[in-house]
Amino acid sequence: MRGQDVVLDGVEITYPNGFRAVERTDLTIAAGEFFSILGPSGCGKTTLLRAVSGFVTPSSGRVLIGGADQAGKGPNARPTALIFQNLALFPLMSVRDNVAFGLEARGVARRERHARAEELLALVALADQADKKPTELSGGQRQRVAIARALAVEPAVLLLDEPLSALDLKLRSHMRAELRAIQKQTGVTFIYITHDQGEALTMSDRVAVMNKGRIEQVGTGDAIYSAPETAFAATFVGEVNRIAGRVVAVEPEYARVETPLGVFRARNPRGLAVGAVAWLFVRPEAMQIGLDENAIPATLQRRDLEGPFVALHFSAGTEAGMGQALSLHRTNMGGIEVIGTEMRLGFRAADALVLPEGALAETGQELAAQ
Amino acid sequence: MTSDRLLTAFTWTFLAFMFAPLALMIVASFNDVSPPSVTDWRGFTFKWYEFFWMDEARLRADPVLRTLDRERFYGCMGNSVQVAAVVVPLALVLGLAGAVMLTRWQSRANGLLWWVLLSPMLAPGVILGLSALVFWNRLGVDAGLFTIMMAQVTFVAGYPMLMLMARLQRQPPELEEAALDLGAGPFRVFRRITLPYLAPALASAAVICALASVENYNTTMFAKGGACTFATEIGAMARNANGHPPVINAVGTIIILVTVAFALAGALTRKREARV
Numbered sequence: 246m247r248g249q250d251v252v253l254d255g256v257e258i259t260y261p262n263g264f265r266a267v268e269r270t271d272l273t274i275a276a277g278e279f280f281s282i283l284g285p286s287g288c289g290k291t292t293l294l295r296a297v298s299g300f301v302t303p304s305s306g307r308v309l310i311g312g313a314d315q316a317g318k319g320p321n322a323r324p325t326a327l328i329f330q331n332l333a334l335f336p337l338m339s340v341r342d343n344v345a346f347g348l349e350a351r352g353v354a355r356r357e358r359h360a361r362a363e364e365l366l367a368l369v370a371l372a373d374q375a376d377k378k379p380t381e382l383s384g385g386q387r388q389r390v391a392i393a394r395a396l397a398v399e400p401a402v403l404l405l406d407e408p409l410s411a412l413d414l415k416l417r418s419h420m421r422a423e424l425r426a427i428q429k430q431t432g433v434t435f436i437y438i439t440h441d442q443g444e445a446l447t448m449s450d451r452v453a454v455m456n457k458g459r460i461e462q463v464g465t466g467d468a469i470y471s472a473p474e475t476a477f478a479a480t481f482v483g484e485v486n487r488i489a490g491r492v493v494a495v496e497p498e499y500a501r502v503e504t505p506l507g508v509f510r511a512r513n514p515r516g517l518a519v520g521a522v523a524w525l526f527v528r529p530e531a532m533q534i535g536l537d538e539n540a541i542p543a544t545l546q547r548r549d550l551e552g553p554f555v556a557l558h559f560s561a562g563t564e565a566g567m568g569q570a571l572s573l574h575r576t577n578m579g580g581i582e583v584i585g586t587e588m589r590l591g592f593r594a595a596d597a598l599v600l601p602e603g604a605l606a607e608t609g610q611e612l613a614a615q
Numbered sequence: 616m617t618s619d620r621l622l623t624a625f626t627w628t629f630l631a632f633m634f635a636p637l638a639l640m641i642v643a644s645f646n647d648v649s650p651p652s653v654t655d656w657r658g659f660t661f662k663w664y665e666f667f668w669m670d671e672a673r674l675r676a677d678p679v680l681r682t683l684d685r686e687r688f689y690g691c692m693g694n695s696v697q698v699a700a701v702v703v704p705l706a707l708v709l710g711l712a713g714a715v716m717l718t719r720w721q722s723r724a725n726g727l728l729w730w731v732l733l734s735p736m737l738a739p740g741v742i743l744g745l746s747a748l749v750f751w752n753r754l755g756v757d758a759g760l761f762t763i764m765m766a767q768v769t770f771v772a773g774y775p776m777l778m779l780m781a782r783l784q785r786q787p788p789e790l791e792e793a794a795l796d797l798g799a800g801p802f803r804v805f806r807r808i809t810l811p812y813l814a815p816a817l818a819s820a821a822v823i824c825a826l827a828s829v830e831n832y833n834t835t836m837f838a839k840g841g842a843c844t845f846a847t848e849i850g851a852m853a854r855n856a857n858g859h860p861p862v863i864n865a866v867g868t869i870i871i872l873v874t875v876a877f878a879l880a881g882a883l884t885r886k887r888e889a890r891v
Contacts (some may be wrong), residue, residue, distance in 0.1 A: 298796060320796040327796045335790035337811045346807070347797035398797055 248277035248434035249311030249324060249401035251297060251431070254304035258292055258458075258599075266292040269459045274436060274451075276401075279428050281437040281445040284455035285481070285606065290438045294404050295456075297436065298327045311401055321350070326395035327404045331411070332387055334379035340366065340390050342377040347398035368427075385416045392427060402434045409444060421448055446470065454478045456604060460591045472514060472598075479526045479598065481606035484531065486571050488525040492517045492599065500599045506561050506569055509539045510574040511597035527597045529556065532573035536591030543571055545586045554575055559590065637871065644865045649679040650858025663865040679860055688848055694760055695845035696834075699828040701764045702771055706824045707817060709768065710775030715809075717776075718783040736773035743769055744837025758840025766838040771827050775820035782816040783809075816882060824875050831868070 251274040267289045274280045282290045294321045295301040297308055299320035307316045315323055326347070335343050341362050342349075347357035366372050368523035369389035371382075378389055388408060395403055405424075409417045425448050439445050445452045446466035452476065453463045461475045473479035480487065490504035492513075500513035502525050509525055517523055543559035555577050560568030573590060582588075643651035647660040662669070666680050675681050713732045717725055735743055747766035748758050756762065786809070794804040832846040839847060849866060853859040 289859060300792060301794075320792070321798045321800060325796070327793070329789045329793060330865075331787060331789055333787065333793035335794070335808060346794065346799070350794075350797055350799035350803055394797070 247401065248432050250274060250276040251402055251436065252307075252309040252312075253293075253297075254307040254309065256293075256296060256303045256308060258289070258296055258301060258604075259302050259304040261362060265392070266458055267296070267303075270460055272453065272460065272463065274434060276434055276587050277432045278583060279425065279435045279437065279448055279450045281439060281452045282455055282460075283439055283442060283445040283452050283482070285440055288455045289458040290455050291406055293404055294327070294436060294438050297402070298325050298404050299323045324384040324401040325404055326398050326400035326402075328391050328395050328406065328408045330407045332391040332408065334387060334390055336379060338378075339375065340371065340379060340382070343379060343390055344394045344397050348393065351398070362393070362397060365397050366390075368396075369393045384412050385420060385498045388412065388420055391421075392424070396431065396433070400433060402436060403428075405435065405437045407439055409439075410441075417444075424448060446482070450503060454481060456481070456606075473526070473600070474515070476524050476526075476603040476605055479524075479600060484529050484572065484574075486527045486529060487605075488527075488569060489602075490523055490525055492519050492521045493522050495519060499594060502599050506541050509597065510594040511539075511599045512595060513599045515599075515601055517599055517601060522602045523599045524602055525597060525599055527592045529572045529574040530554075531592050531596035532571065532590055533592060534573070534575070534588055535591060536589075536593070538591050538593055539597065540589055541571065542590055543590050544568075545582055545584055546570075548582055550577070555582075557582060559588070561590070587608075637867075640864050641868045641871070644861055646861065649860050651861040651864050654749050663861040664869075666862050666865070680862070683852070683860060683862065687843070688852075691843040691848035692845045695829045696844060698760060698763050698767065698844060701768045702828040703821055703824045705764075705768050706772040707775050707821060708830075709772040710777075710820065711779055711813070711817070713772070713776040713781055714779035715805075718721040718780055732776060733773050735770040738770070740770070740831070740833035741837055747834075747838045748840075758838060759842045760837040762840065763835050763842065763844065766834050767828050767831055768833065771824050771831075773838045774823050774827060775817070778816050778820045778823070779813055782813055786812050815888060819881050819884075822881070826874065826877075 246312045251272075253272040256267060256270045256272075257265075259265050263366065270293070270361060275318050279519045282293065284290045292301055297310075297315075299315065299322070310324055320327070335346065338346070341359060344362035344365055345353075345358040348361060355359070363372060363375060366375055369392055371386060371389055371393070374382060374386060374390075379390060382390065388440050409420050412420060421444060424435075424437075428448075437444070437448065445569050446469075449466060451463060452466050452469055454461045454469060454473075454475075456477045462473065462478045463470055464472075469478060470483055473482065476487075479485050488502075488504045488506060489500040490507070490509075492500050493508065494501040495513060495516075495518065498512060498514075499510055500517055500523075501508050502523055504525060511525055511527075541561050543561035545557060546560050547558040549558070549572075550554040553576070557573045557575065559571045559573065562569045563573050571590060639653050641652075642653045644659070644663055645659050646652060646656055648655055650659040661677075662677065662680070666674070666683070666685070669680075673814070674685065696885050713728075717729055722728075742762070744766050747769070751762045751765060752758070786819075790808055790812070791804050794808045795801070799807065830846055831844075832850055835844050836847055843851070849863055852863055
């Protein structure tokens with residue numbers, strides 16, 4: 246098996262009812278890459294995946310796999326295999342026949358395809374379950390059957406549509422590692438769709454953050470987490486404090502933002518000019534108690550013990566009930582803060598970002614509402 | 616409390632209304648008197664059943680049975696079997712095609728198509744029989760078994776269509792998509808995924824089609840010309856001036872037993888399938 250690259254060249258997808266599911270998208274996914282598309286439900290990520298697999302025809306633009314234009318090719322003629330969200334294992338066939346189905350469709354003789362199916366079942370540690378029906382297996386086992394079935398056709402690109410969403414937390418983190426290992430072992434290009442930032446960040450070589458049919462940012466998980474380029478990427482991936490404001494001064498790479506809590510200095514990667522309406526973003530782990538830089542007086546409202554770290558929730562600003570919510574994560578090395586204490590918070594300018602105003606993640610992890 | 620009791624009373628009245636005539640018919644089929652009666656009890660007998668296989672001498676000896684034409688009755692039953700043998704597979708194929716089209720082919724014409732395909736089920740059987748007769752006569756085909764088959768298929772095909780549609784709508788579309796994605800062509804997807812999934816529904820639809828075909832009277836009556844079927848022959852026997860022979864009660868009892876047996880088999884199959 247060898248992965249192939251996938252190129253989306255000006256792909257646009259509009260449904261017959263006029264709904265624009267995917268805005269014009271240019272994207273290159275390298276051969277053998279583990280690439281995730283991360284976005285909230287309804288952002289168009291599944292539609293994009295179905296355009297690669299051939300179930301959806303782009304209204305304009307081209308899909309190229311290994312350099313070959315896929316226009317006019319149905320799902321059964323593309324070098325891709327799709328793992329469905331509900332897995333779509335064939336309930337009336339044995340596990341072996343499920344895995345061998347793709348080979349059966351290619352006219353491989355029974356003995357040969359069964360041998361191949363058993364090899365793949367051994368790869369996913371299910372060699373002894375070949376005669377069972379899918380319904381007799383556990384969730385994690387079914388998951389592995391779906392993977393084996395997809396790998397049996399030796400796809401150049403494996404497409405995964407939130408395949409872990411039905412599993413419980415523990416199994417999910419186990420399957421993450423397993424998927425990553427299988428990807429490394431086979432060298433197949435993986436395109437992984439998820440709304441779970443944890444999955445995207447832990448498994449992927451690169452992540453695309455998608456919102457409302459548009460890919461907002463493509464980069465490594467680290468780049469997206471520490472240097473988000475849009476307000477949406479900043480709020481959808483990870484927790485973040487945000488303060489609304491206006492740029493009042495710019496210096497090389499940095500800007501000063503005036504907010505109801507005072508004027509703060511932060512990185513200005515998008516080069517906002519004076520007068521621009523902006524959001525100031527600071528990750529909770531970048532907030533520090535007692536730091537003089539970008540200082541904010543705040544009152545402790547709630548303390549959540551998360552185990553390895555403590556999440557402290559503050560209210561800043563003077564007017565009662567209009568307080569700006571801020572949160573801070575500190576490593577748990579002991580110590581108990583008292584609710585209601587006034588503290589002085591701060592953050593380093595290098596750890597904060599000024600980004601242009603824009604759509605925020607709606608369900609996201611922003612800490613405004615308490 | 617009173618409403619509960621009212622409902623119970625209603626239910627029992629309704630059941631009695633439905634099943635009392637059947638019970639009377641069954642009891643009368645064992646009474647040695649013709650025309651059939653349950654009040655005028657002349658002794659228990661199996662002869663109304665034995666009519667179908669008793670030897671010629673005994674048949675001649677019985678004053679009621681000897682007036683009946685057993686050979687003709689057999690012939691008509693044979694005709695019914697022939698008709699069903701054509702109608703059932705034809706109705707299944709047509710119903711399957713209609714069901715697949717209406718569930719998988721998303722078109723704005725679907726609503727219209729649904730009514731067109733089901734209208735024969737709603738149309739009076741007399742009209743179906745007559746129109747088949749007229750249509751095929753124009754084409755130079757005389758009324759007979761063939762016109763019966765054609766007339767029956769028009770409405771019998773609706774049953775499998777409805778049953779298969781219900782089943783197809785419950786099948787997750789991802790199963791067919793997955794098969795397609797794994798490289799199978801549309802025909803293989805249908806044969807390996809859709810058809811096995813439909814198998815239980817096809818089996819029960821076949822039984823229902825067979826029963827509908829054999830028991831059909833009105834459509835068959837108008838399309839039959841000089842031919843006869845099981846149902847039309849029973850009808851002819853029932854119109855006997857001296858009251859109908861209890862043989863008809865015996866036949867009715869057997870039909871009830873067969874129907875209940877199929878219903879039980881169906882229920883058991885569904886139960887087993889639900890467990891898997």
